[in-house]
Amino acid sequence: MLGNTSDRQRIAQQRLRIIAGHLQGPVDGDSAILAAECKAQGSKTDVCREGKTVPRRRQEIMKWNGWGYSDSKFLFNKKGQAEFTGKRYRLSGMIIPGLKDWMEGTFGANLQHKTPATPLLTSSAVQPATLNKAFLEELKSTGIPFSHDAEDRVFRAHGHCLHEIFALREGKFGRVPDMVVWPNCHNDVVKIVELACKHNVCVIPYGGGTSVSSALECPPEETRSIVSLDTSQMNRILWIDEKNLTAHVEAGIVGQDLERLLNESGYCTGHEPDSMEFSSLGGWVATRASGMKKNIYGNIEDLVIHIRMVTPRGVIEKSCQGPRMSTGPDIHHFIMGSEGTLGVVTEVTMKIRPMPEYQKYGSVVFPNFEQGVACLREVAKQRCAPASIRLMDNEQFKFGHALKPQVSSIFTSFLDGLKTFYITKFKGFDPNRLCVATLLFEGDREKVLQHEKQVYDIAAKFGGLAAGEDNGQRGYMLTFVIAYLRDLGMDYYVIGESFETSVPWDRVLDICRNVKARIIQECKDKGVQFPPLSTCRVTQTYDTGACVYFYFAFNYRGLSDPVHVYEQVEHAAREEILANGGSLSHHHGVGKLRKEWMRDTVSNVGVGMLKSVKDYVDPDNIFGNRNLL
């Protein structure tokens, strides 16, 4: 992508864009509703407010009962071929010839057996809102926009756990927030939280809605009025400090906007979690998120310089931006991972980096998973991991293969055939054992090429064969479309989910084997009629361990309560992870889904510490989403 334009030209263009940005006055999309104070704040260098992805009414562009944009989805066309609709992704508008066979072969799914979702959101099925009159009156007087429209409320009542989406597809809604508010700036949030405390209203912060830990579910036992505090309109970059390479950003901004806007100024944060299209900065902070390219840029805790959070006790923030401090326990670590139980993150100062000059994808095929893991371990040992390095197991390799779009030229398909022949016949790799690592290098061109050679040399020691840029790039593209694929599966009796952990190096192989086997066994024991897909990949490397991602899906035909079965299997899989030395979560967080294991994870005293912080900061449990503890 970047290779075509000459670098000098590109940088020059970027500078021009930045200058243009500075000259542009602040432009307000929804200026009518903006409170006066926020405008005043906007008079600081408000870098850009154009092209924001997330409108207040999410339903305008997003699905209400599935992943992502309304215009993008997988479907089987009249010819029975899979295709991906829309124009947003590289895969959009393409035919994926192998997907049907893969789905039928892997799950025993059948295109004749459909399980369509309820097409429309029926507002009458949603519980009527419990409103706190006094709160409502005072809120109105502040001019902060709000809504108690059923659609708005349903959109903010869930994340993307399987059970949440499954219920939506069946048109079932549990407890949903009673109203939604859209603060426009930090001060709006301060006002809302003050009012909530005054009138004893429960506040649940909402960022991008991509949670997979039941963190957004409203506790059914909550009797107070629940207000969903949607930060999506707090999405400006307030300033960029090029001397110190920091940017001060409102916490509601979603990943893709943040990167795009910074790119316009020639910078990036480099923080790219798989959900970055929709997840928000505040959400990353609240869950301790991790990005694909953390090897260069670090995880969220490495990227954050300063945090502002509004709590029932007031605003918490540090007084300076020193790069490191020895001032007792780092208060940022009470905030990061607090999962919305202590307050709302409103503004964050983050590290930024100049955009990389050069990017290159790559891939390596290994004869088996064991060799692949050994190679990643060696790469980590030598501390030469590229921006991203991921190792897929055999099942996932096959899955990736099934998602290859139709190739237009005979030449490409001939080449593919040759490659396959070379690897399986000439090199003797067993197609049922081989696995593939995908790589992404970033930096200046010279160094990238040097780095690439170093990594490929290590791979060669473990029997790895370079398998081309294309395979690598496709691997990363899949990251963004895989969530769409689950919706397709759910149209045909297939349900699934991914979950993750982190584990020391010496345990990686064991945990992968055992968790996959446990999933298969549990499915069998719970009466699942078809063999499940149980696969994993190593997605991050650290000095002392790795992050492992599991994907698990099965065909639920013949089961009366598939979600319950699914939950039992996932529960068993998590027990297996813990028993094999894995962590409760690497970056998804605990939410309500995993909180039963918190005590074992952090010890009694640990839970007590966290509790006492909560008791001090939020004695009335205003931030009552009941995550974590």
Next chain:
Amino acid sequence: LAQLAVQLHRDPMLKKRDDFEDMLEERRNSSDLRYALRCYTPVLYKGLAPCKASMLKSMVLQSDQLHHVIGQVSRETGRAADDVQEEASAILEEMAHCLQLSTVRFFAFTLSKVFKTLFRSICVNEEGIQRLQQAIQEHPVVLLPSHRSYMDFLLMSYILYTYDIALPVIAAGMDFMGMKFVGEMLRMSGAFFIRRSFGGDKLYWSVFSEYVKTMLKNGFAPVEFFLEGTRSRTSKSLTPKLGLLNIVMDPYLKGEVYDINVVPVSISYERILEEALYAREMLGVPKPKESTSGLFKARKVLSEDYGSIHVYFGQPVSVRSLAQGRVNRCQFNLVPRHIPRRPSEEIQSFVNDSAYRLVRAQEENMVLKPWVLLASLLLQNHHQDQTAGQKRGMVLEELTAQAVWLRDMFREYGAFLHWPGMNTVLKVVSSSLSLHRGLVRVCGQVKPGEPHSTVTPEEELLSQAVIVLSCASYRNQGLHVFLRPALLASAINAASSNLKQEVFNSFSFLRNMFSNEFILCPGATVQDFEEACYLLVKTGALQVTQQELLVTERGQRTVAFLTSMLDPFLQGYQVVCRFLCEEATENLTEKQFVPAVRKFIIKHLLAGRLRYTEVLSSDLQKNSLAALLRLGAVQKIKSRSESFNTALLRLGAVQKIKA
């Protein structure tokens, strides 16, 4: 005391067991040579990375665990690491098997010949074989045969070869190595050799455990060992040894394999090759050292008839399911797994309980031959004769009638009885008696065989005891069926009233006392009591009311029979107590104990003050000492002047057992 009303025990009568096939039948009808040379292609573990015996060795020597221990030993002793490494390598050389198919084929050929002469049939449950085959593909497998004879492990390999199943590697005691040629042959047929004791030797333990684990984890071959540690001389199952079980469970507990299948195998002999040897050994004639020439002398056994063998491959037990809810595997999260650590208490108790469960699974599937019943009846009759001072024996018809009664009782209690159905009872009895003509004589009346030429009364007593102990060992085969009801029957006898609580206390005391003698799972007193009550009530021998336990009219005979089953053991423990009270001096060492107590017992037997010759069994004496030590009635004191393993036995307040 838990409510008796809630009886959830499965009815032992309903136990489903597989049918048997005689594998010798085909051997008698087709060429042994062709059989020995046939194509052998066993199914293997799905995750198997094929490797040779030599590769195994290098994997062991390069393992993290061994590296760690070598470093540790080298630091502690100041020896060079290379030096220690070499020692490890030598240990491994001495230990490792080198399984070779050609040797296995040789054995297949010779053993076919031998087995056909010795045994009428070797019956195997083929469904069990199929289950095993399945298990081997899924997870690493551990085979746990019962151990009653040297024959066991050759027999196991022979069966597995016949059914085209992966040949096991077998943990064998170092004593076999004494037999030069044979030792090597066994090594080549899959045996690996371990020293009998290596308590303090870290390096040895490390090489050994790593070797076993490596074979298991890689699915190289099923690992076979004897839970009981040694051959049971008494045909009672022995208290399980936990060392190897700990080792083979470790890879599962540490997450190195998904699961391990443990397969208990019950091998029952109609007539044990070593029967007289065992009896002599327990009477103090030392066991002959294994030697090749000794083996050839043993050739005379070839001319005899040893009846049939039944081998039952039990249901594979998943270690994962055993550990479910018992072991928190997170305990291994905080220390590198290759650093050897003493198993936690949780794990020790888990392994111990599992071991008991597995031994009980072996017991349950032991096939009982009619002779077991006859031996029990004959012994009881013999004891009555002893008391009466007569030598009458038993009328064949009476024996037959009693055998029928006892057979039905065995069945009711869920015994795995092999009673040939098509023959008349008399025929069954006669054929059993003739097979064991070394022990019984039929001369109008049946009685345990008489010793021939005797000189002194003591010698006469001892040669009489050889016969009695042999008979007792056959009776013991069936003991596990009645053990719990028998403990209850004895408890009812001993208790001062019929009150449930009283009986339970008495039961609990006896059970505790005998837990070195029989397989009684630790901590399962209440379950055992309930099981015993359930069985006796079910068979109409007992009535249980809210408060009391009452023996019914028709239950008298049963209870009397059950009580007299345990009686010899009770008397044995009593006499040991009496010995300790009356004769033990301040500095009795452990080594001196058995000879001294034997002398004491002989004296009392000759004087007619003791009823049971059986109490001469050193096995019983040792068990009772162990029980007294465990109960704190006797104390072991390490003395400075004497060598390490002779400890003084100091007598505490020896609890007298009330009879």
